[in-house]
Amino acid sequence: MSAIDWTVLIVSLISIVVYGVWKGRGSKDIKGYLMADRNIRWYIVALSVMATQASAITFLSTPGLAYSDGMRFVQFYFGLPIAMVILCIVAIPIYHKLNVFTAYEYLEKRFDLKTRGLAAILFLIQRGLAAGLTIYAPSIIISVLLGLNIYFTNLVIGVLVIIYTASGGSKAVSWTQTKQMIIIMSAMVGAFFMILYLLPKDVSFTDALFVAGKMGKLNAIDFSFDLSNRYNIWSGVIGGLFLALSYFGTDQSQVQRYLTAKSVTHSRLGLLTNGLVKVPMQFFILLIGALVFVFYQFTTPPLFFNTVESQGVRDSQWGKEYRIIEGQYQKASQEKTHWVQRLVQARHQGDKIQLESVDQRLKQAEKEVIELRNKGVLLIQKHSANEDVSDTNYIFLSFVLKYMPIGLLGLIIAAIIAAAMSSTSSELNALASTTVVDIYKRMMKKTASDRHYLVTSKLLTVVWGIFAILFAQFGNRLGTLVEAVNILGSLFYGTILGIFLVAFFLKFIRGAAAFYAAIFAEIGVVLCFLFSDISYLWYNVVGSLLVIIFSLPINYFLQQRNNRQTTV
Amino acid sequence: MTIDNNIKEKMRTENEEPPPVLKSWKNLYLLVLGNLLFWIILFTFFTWLFR
Numbered sequence: 001m002s003a004i005d006w007t008v009l010i011v012s013l014i015s016i017v018v019y020g021v022w023k024g025r026g027s028k029d030i031k032g033y034l035m036a037d038r039n040i041r042w043y044i045v046a047l048s049v050m051a052t053q054a055s056a057i058t059f060l061s062t063p064g065l066a067y068s069d070g071m072r073f074v075q076f077y078f079g080l081p082i083a084m085v086i087l088c089i090v091a092i093p094i095y096h097k098l099n100v101f102t103a104y105e106y107l108e109k110r111f112d113l114k115t116r117g118l119a120a121i122l123f124l125i126q127r128g129l130a131a132g133l134t135i136y137a138p139s140i141i142i143s144v145l146l147g148l149n150i151y152f153t154n155l156v157i158g159v160l161v162i163i164y165t166a167s168g169g170s171k172a173v174s175w176t177q178t179k180q181m182i183i184i185m186s187a188m189v190g191a192f193f194m195i196l197y198l199l200p201k202d203v204s205f206t207d208a209l210f211v212a213g214k215m216g217k218l219n220a221i222d223f224s225f226d227l228s229n230r231y232n233i234w235s236g237v238i239g240g241l242f243l244a245l246s247y248f249g250t251d252q253s254q255v256q257r258y259l260t261a262k263s264v265t266h267s268r269l270g271l272l273t274n275g276l277v278k279v280p281m282q283f284f285i286l287l288i289g290a291l292v293f294v295f296y297q298f299t300t301p302p303l304f305f306n307t308v309e310s311q312g313v314r315d316s317q318w319g320k321e322y323r324i325i326e327g328q329y330q331k332a333s334q335e336k337t338h339w340v341q342r343l344v345q346a347r348h349q350g351d352k353i354q355l356e357s358v359d360q361r362l363k364q365a366e367k368e369v370i371e372l373r374n375k376g377v378l379l380i381q382k383h384s385a386n387e388d389v390s391d392t393n394y395i396f397l398s399f400v401l402k403y404m405p406i407g408l409l410g411l412i413i414a415a416i417i418a419a420a421m422s423s424t425s426s427e428l429n430a431l432a433s434t435t436v437v438d439i440y441k442r443m444m445k446k447t448a449s450d451r452h453y454l455v456t457s458k459l460l461t462v463v464w465g466i467f468a469i470l471f472a473q474f475g476n477r478l479g480t481l482v483e484a485v486n487i488l489g490s491l492f493y494g495t496i497l498g499i500f501l502v503a504f505f506l507k508f509i510r511g512a513a514a515f516y517a518a519i520f521a522e523i524g525v526v527l528c529f530l531f532s533d534i535s536y537l538w539y540n541v542v543g544s545l546l547v548i549i550f551s552l553p554i555n556y557f558l559q560q561r562n563n564r565q566t567t568v
Numbered sequence: 569m570t571i572d573n574n575i576k577e578k579m580r581t582e583n584e585e586p587p588p589v590l591k592s593w594k595n596l597y598l599l600v601l602g603n604l605l606f607w608i609i610l611f612t613f614f615t616w617l618f619r
Binding site for chain 1: 597599618
C-alpha cells in the first residue's frame with residue numbers, strides 16, 4: 001500500500017474513534033450510557049441497525065461467495081423485511097411500553113427470573129463468541145494480504161473499538177455507525193465503478209452480466225425445495241424470517257439499537273428502513289463479487305487467493321507438483337479467456353448458433369480450469385493438513401489490493417475495518433448491558449448507586465472486548481466465516497426466539513413450562529446439528545417450533561400437578 | 569407487573585399516531601412487503617434473463 005492509502009486508512013480510523021469519544025461524552029447514568037438517553041432519531045437508528053448487521057464479513061465473504069457460488073446467497077435476506085414488519089407490530093410497542101433496557105428483561109415480566117437468565121446466558125455465549133469472529137474476520141485477511149502480524153491486527157481493531165465503546169457507550173456506538181456506513185457505502189460504490197472501468201474496453205456492463213450469467217454466477221433465485229440446500233427461496237423466506245426475527249427481535253445487539261430511539265415511531269421507522277434497503281444492498285454487494293469473477297475471466301486469477309497458503313505449499317515437498325499445476329492452470333485460464341472473448345463477440349454479432357457452440361467450448365474450458373484448481377487445492381490441503389482450506393474470504397481483498405487505484409484502496413480497507421468496528425461496538429455494548437442489567441444488577445448486586453452500575457458497565461465493555469480479542473485468535477479453525485457466524489447464531493437463535501414467541505402469543509403458558517421447553521428444544525437443535533443434514537437456516541425454525549411444541553404439554557402437566565397439590 | 573401510567577398513556581397515543589408518510593402504519597408495512605415482492609420478481613427475471 002502507498003503512503004496515501006495508509007494516510008486515508010489511519011485518518012479514517014482515528015477520526016471514527018475521536019468522533020465516537022466526543023459524541024459519547026456526558027453520560028451520567030446507565031440510562032444515558034446503555035440507552036443513549038432514548039433520544040436517537042429514526043435515520044440514525046436505521047443506519048445503526050444496518051451497520052450492526054453489516055460486519056466486515058459481509059464485505060469480505062459476500063463478494064467471495066458470489067465469485068465462487070453465484071448470487072443465490074441473496075435469498076438468505078428475503079425473510080428480513082417480513083420480520084421487520086412483524087417486530088414493528090408485536091415487539092417494539094411491548095419493549096417501549098415496559099421501558100426495558102434489554103429484551104430479556106421482558107421475559108422476567110412475562111415469565112420468571114430463570115427464563116430471563118437462560119435467554120440472557122444463551123445470548124452471552126453466542127454473541128460473546130461471535131464478537132471474536134467479527135474482529136478476526138478482517139484481521140486474518142488484512143494480515144495475510146498486507147503481510148501484517150495477525151495478533152497485532154486483532155489488537156488494533158479490538159482496542160480502537162474498546163476506546164470509544166467503553167468511553168461513550170450507546171451514544172458513541174450509534175453516532176459512529178452513521179459515519180462508518182457512509183465510509184462503507186462510498187467504498188463499495190467506488191469499487192463497483194472501478195471494476196466496470198477495469199473490464200476490457202469492448203466489454204460493457206450488460207456483456208459482463210451476460211458472461212456471469214452464462215457461467216452460472218447470476219443464479220439469484222432458486223425455487224427448488226430441498227432441506228439440505230442452504231440457499232433457495234424457501235429457506236430464504238421461511239428460515240431467513242425466523243433467523244431475522246431472532247436476530248432483530250431477541251438479540252440484544254440489535255434490540256439495543258432501536259430501543260435507543262426517541263419513541264415507538266422512531267424505532268419502527270428505523271427497522272422499516274432497514275427492511276426496504278437490506279435486500280437491494282446485499283444484491284449490490286453480491287453483484288460486485290460476480291463482476292470480480294467476470295474481471296478474472298479476462299485476467300488470469302491466482303490458483304489460490306490466500307497467498308500465505310499458496311506460498312507455503314510452493315516451499316514444501318509438494319512445491320514442484322504445485323508449480324506444474326499452476327503452469328497448467330495459467331494455460332487453461334488463457335484458453336478460457338479466449339472462449340469468453342469469442343462469447344462476447346458472438347453476442348455483439350447476435351449469432352445464436354455461434355453463441356451456442358462457443359458456450360459449449362467455454363463450459364469445457366471452465367471444467368478444465370476447475371479440475372486443475374481442485375488439484376492445487378488438494379495439495380494445499382495436504383500441506384496444511386486441513387480439509388476445510390478455503391480462499392473465498394480472500395478473493396475480494398486480494399483483487400482490491402492488486403487492482404484498485406491509490407486512495408480508493410485505502411478507503412476500501414478503512415471501510416472493511418470500519419464495518420468490523422461497527423458490529424463489534426454494538427456487540428460489546430450489548431454484552432455489557434446484558435451482563436450488567438440481567439445478571440449483575442438483577443442477581444448479584446441489587447442495590448448500588450447509578451454511578452456504580454455506570455462504572456461496572458464501562459469495565460465490562462472492556463472485559464468483553466478483551467475476551468473478543470482473545471477468541472479472535474481461534475478464528476482460523478472455522479470454515480467460511482460468514483457461514484460460521486450464521487451457523488453459530490442459528491444453534492441458539494431458534495430456542496431464544498421460541499421463548500419470545502411463546503411469551504408474545506401463548507399468554508396461558510407459564511414461566512416454568514417455557515424454561516423447560518427451551519432446555520429440551522436446545523438439546524433437539526444440537527442433535528439436529530450433530531446428526532442430520534438439515535441446512536443451518538432451518539435450525540431457527542426447528543428450535544422455535546420445538547419450544548412452542550414442548551411448552552404446551554409441559555405447561556399442561558405442571559398445571560395438573562399444581563391443581564393436585566392445591567386440592568391436597 | 570408495574571407500568572408507569574404516563575408511559576402507558578404515551579405509548580397508547582403514540583401507537584395510534586400515524587407515521588410521517590403514507591398516512592397509516594398498515595400502508596407503510598404494505599410498502600415494505602411490496603418492495604420485497606418487487607425485488608423477488610426482479611431477481612427472478614434477472615436469473616431467467618442471464619441464465
